[in-house]
Amino acid sequence: MRDRQRSLARRLLSRKYWRLVAMVCCLLLSSHGFGLAAATPQSGGHLVVAVPLEPDTFDPHKAVAAATKEIDFNIYQGLISYDTDGGIIPCLAESWDISEDGTVYTFKLRKGVRFHNGRKLTLDDVRFSLERIRDDATGYPLTWHKNISELAMLDDSRIRITLKEPYAPFLSELADAAIIPEEAVATIATQPVGTGPFKFVEWMTGQHVKLARFDEYWEKGVPYLDLVTFKIIPDPSTAMLNLKAGAVHAIPRLSPDVAWEVEAAHDLKLLQGPMNLVQLMAINLDREPFTDVRLRQAINYAIDKDLLIEGAAWGFGSKIGSNMSPGMDTYYADLSEHYPYDPVKARTLLATAGYPEGFPVTLSLPAAYDLHVKTGEMVAAMLQDVGIQAKIELVEWGTWLDRIYAKRDYELTIVGFTGKLDPHTVLNRYTSDYARNFSNFRHKEYDNLIEEGLKITDLAQRQAIYRRCQEILAEEAVAVYIMDPNDLVAMRNEVSGWRFYPKYVDDIRYVYFEK
Amino acid sequence: MQYLWRRIGALLVTLIIACTITFAVFYIIPGDPALLMVGTEADPDVLVSLRRELGLDEPWHVQYWQWLKGIATGDLGNSIRLQRPVVELILERLPVTLGLAVLAMILTVLIGVPAGAYAAAHRGGVADYLTIFISQIGLAIPHFLLGILLLLLFSVRWQILPPGGFVPWSINPWQALLSLFLPALALASHRIALVTRITRATMLDALNKDYIRTGLSKGLPKQVIIYKHALKNSLIPVVTVASMHFAGLLAGSIVAEEVFALPGLGRLLLQAIGYRDLPLVQGVALFVALAVVLTSFGTDVLYLALDPRIRYE
Numbered sequence: 001m002r003d004r005q006r007s008l009a010r011r012l013l014s015r016k017y018w019r020l021v022a023m024v025c026c027l028l029l030s031s032h033g034f035g036l037a038a039a040t041p042q043s044g045g046h047l048v049v050a051v052p053l054e055p056d057t058f059d060p061h062k063a064v065a066a067a068t069k070e071i072d073f074n075i076y077q078g079l080i081s082y083d084t085d086g087g088i089i090p091c092l093a094e095s096w097d098i099s100e101d102g103t104v105y106t107f108k109l110r111k112g113v114r115f116h117n118g119r120k121l122t123l124d125d126v127r128f129s130l131e132r133i134r135d136d137a138t139g140y141p142l143t144w145h146k147n148i149s150e151l152a153m154l155d156d157s158r159i160r161i162t163l164k165e166p167y168a169p170f171l172s173e174l175a176d177a178a179i180i181p182e183e184a185v186a187t188i189a190t191q192p193v194g195t196g197p198f199k200f201v202e203w204m205t206g207q208h209v210k211l212a213r214f215d216e217y218w219e220k221g222v223p224y225l226d227l228v229t230f231k232i233i234p235d236p237s238t239a240m241l242n243l244k245a246g247a248v249h250a251i252p253r254l255s256p257d258v259a260w261e262v263e264a265a266h267d268l269k270l271l272q273g274p275m276n277l278v279q280l281m282a283i284n285l286d287r288e289p290f291t292d293v294r295l296r297q298a299i300n301y302a303i304d305k306d307l308l309i310e311g312a313a314w315g316f317g318s319k320i321g322s323n324m325s326p327g328m329d330t331y332y333a334d335l336s337e338h339y340p341y342d343p344v345k346a347r348t349l350l351a352t353a354g355y356p357e358g359f360p361v362t363l364s365l366p367a368a369y370d371l372h373v374k375t376g377e378m379v380a381a382m383l384q385d386v387g388i389q390a391k392i393e394l395v396e397w398g399t400w401l402d403r404i405y406a407k408r409d410y411e412l413t414i415v416g417f418t419g420k421l422d423p424h425t426v427l428n429r430y431t432s433d434y435a436r437n438f439s440n441f442r443h444k445e446y447d448n449l450i451e452e453g454l455k456i457t458d459l460a461q462r463q464a465i466y467r468r469c470q471e472i473l474a475e476e477a478v479a480v481y482i483m484d485p486n487d488l489v490a491m492r493n494e495v496s497g498w499r500f501y502p503k504y505v506d507d508i509r510y511v512y513f514e515k
Numbered sequence: 516m517q518y519l520w521r522r523i524g525a526l527l528v529t530l531i532i533a534c535t536i537t538f539a540v541f542y543i544i545p546g547d548p549a550l551l552m553v554g555t556e557a558d559p560d561v562l563v564s565l566r567r568e569l570g571l572d573e574p575w576h577v578q579y580w581q582w583l584k585g586i587a588t589g590d591l592g593n594s595i596r597l598q599r600p601v602v603e604l605i606l607e608r609l610p611v612t613l614g615l616a617v618l619a620m621i622l623t624v625l626i627g628v629p630a631g632a633y634a635a636a637h638r639g640g641v642a643d644y645l646t647i648f649i650s651q652i653g654l655a656i657p658h659f660l661l662g663i664l665l666l667l668l669f670s671v672r673w674q675i676l677p678p679g680g681f682v683p684w685s686i687n688p689w690q691a692l693l694s695l696f697l698p699a700l701a702l703a704s705h706r707i708a709l710v711t712r713i714t715r716a717t718m719l720d721a722l723n724k725d726y727i728r729t730g731l732s733k734g735l736p737k738q739v740i741i742y743k744h745a746l747k748n749s750l751i752p753v754v755t756v757a758s759m760h761f762a763g764l765l766a767g768s769i770v771a772e773e774v775f776a777l778p779g780l781g782r783l784l785l786q787a788i789g790y791r792d793l794p795l796v797q798g799v800a801l802f803v804a805l806a807v808v809l810t811s812f813g814t815d816v817l818y819l820a821l822d823p824r825i826r827y828e
Contacts, residue, residue, distance in 0.1 A: 206778025398546030
């Protein structure tokens, strides 16, 4: 096993090396042309983007599927938005004030914004949309609204939102609160109307969603494209064939398994950005013998994360050591070396904890997620190496959510937590009374820190709090935090302007064809 | 007439059994549609209100009764995930699945029957061995693999056919036909091979019959004997097999639809099961059961045309 692992690592490393060489060459070759093209984006054209899944509904206050959000980011907008590194930026609100105690937010509405139906955006629309979200009958995916105590229009351009108690992630969550016109509500689920850079054209179920450039969009100079089609292609090989045939121009969130095909094709390019996803092996802390922290640490020492990144994600990922992606660099604490790969130490810890011969354990893997399954197969072998007899169990996604996630019936499992903009929402899931704390982690200091973090608006203080939280998770070895896989986008050479965000969206605003 | 009533009775029983089984299976397998909709980010309050809105908080017998009542009035309910009427969703997917099934069947019969008959007529010759060899490959190759290979050749290398996707019949019938051609060929490959072999076997059998010898001895041309008398009498088993496959095709082909990105019933059903979208799964199951029963009815009628001695009492 040892030798096999090592030779595998060597093979993978040499492949990574060649890829690096190839990438540098490409950069050198293309930098000149790229510089010219970047200076003058071209207008016009029809972009086709491959997406694997069907949207659920275009009602922005009801949609829950990631497949919908990646598309409707181009249709709907909220009072605020976020930039590529997750920082909050003005959107339909051109500015805002926050009171000293963090409970009163006053937003100033941007002037000259129009809905796709041609009508001017007014403060009444903002009020209507926020009220609709607050209404229990409609607003189920967004829960923060319960914290709003009052919505008041101060004049025709300013709205004041008062919170019952300070809630630091409020602004970042407001990014998802789409502002929609009241007259379109009846048909909004299938005929979306927003203020975004693209307006809705058609949704043919199982086939595609088509958007067209909105000429009266408020941001100057964008978008460049005339038409965008999100083509629903469930099979990754077919998506790749479409890209090669030119029937598709971009595949976001490409599987790393087919990345080599993109690199091998002369008319395609591969873009990489952070995914803001935390891949972890969760441990059920209520199950024996995982109540003993030494055993959880032993498992952490037994796992070679570098090899997992090479072997399961083809090298496209960053090692992590706690429940946060390096993409959130404002709050990120680098703990990736907290448990270096050390099988000898793992065996010693097992022995001191009373399990010199190891113990049997079941590793449940969500079958729908190839990355987690591949990671799990390697993890099982690594655990075997230190004497822990890991048995793999493949679980269908619906069953995973129900049995493992909601009912907490498992020993070990591998899953990915998708990115959020605020550290509170990322780390809150480990508080003792959080309903989906499926690790069963209970820690007084941690709970207090999370509680405190909500009330503080000072950045330095918040940074200190959330960094400490990440340290606690690492010290307590709550899980094996493995990697943040890279977001890979395969594109035809002539397409430019793609931007990566720490959220699951495809921003088509800045995309253009080079010729 | 009595025969017709019996068929309709059988149809109803089949439909009820199919629905009840689907319904029961959904209560046995784990999984919660509301949880599947919101995923790992689920907030428990959100789940409760979502379940209430979807009517999932009702006990099973209430849900089942309401669904049965709906069917009686032609209303199959709404899809949980897509929040649209199930009937509408099925009708939307039907042109693809039906088109694919008919096209695949046409290819199967037009290639399989003549090839099998020709092979039988030239038993032991080069053509016979070649037919057996090719049909062996057709039986062995998985259709998803063949699908990808066809895409690679026709869509990427030669670029003469679209690389998956579907153009609706109403927009451009010719394009619609083109977009269904490769998937139909991939789906048909296995069936062509099967029909070829069955036709060949039953033809060989028929060629040994007395009436063939009689025909030969009274001086009828060989071509007429083989392709008129023998072939017609060999077709009943072929029709049986073909109609079973046609019914299967009407249920939608999950793999071919995934590979060719076609919005057919198979993918609709697969998604619906994945999301535990019970009303949609029920609706599709009901439709498939209906298609199977109607196809077998059609087959019986076809038997009459092929063999006038057959009577249904």
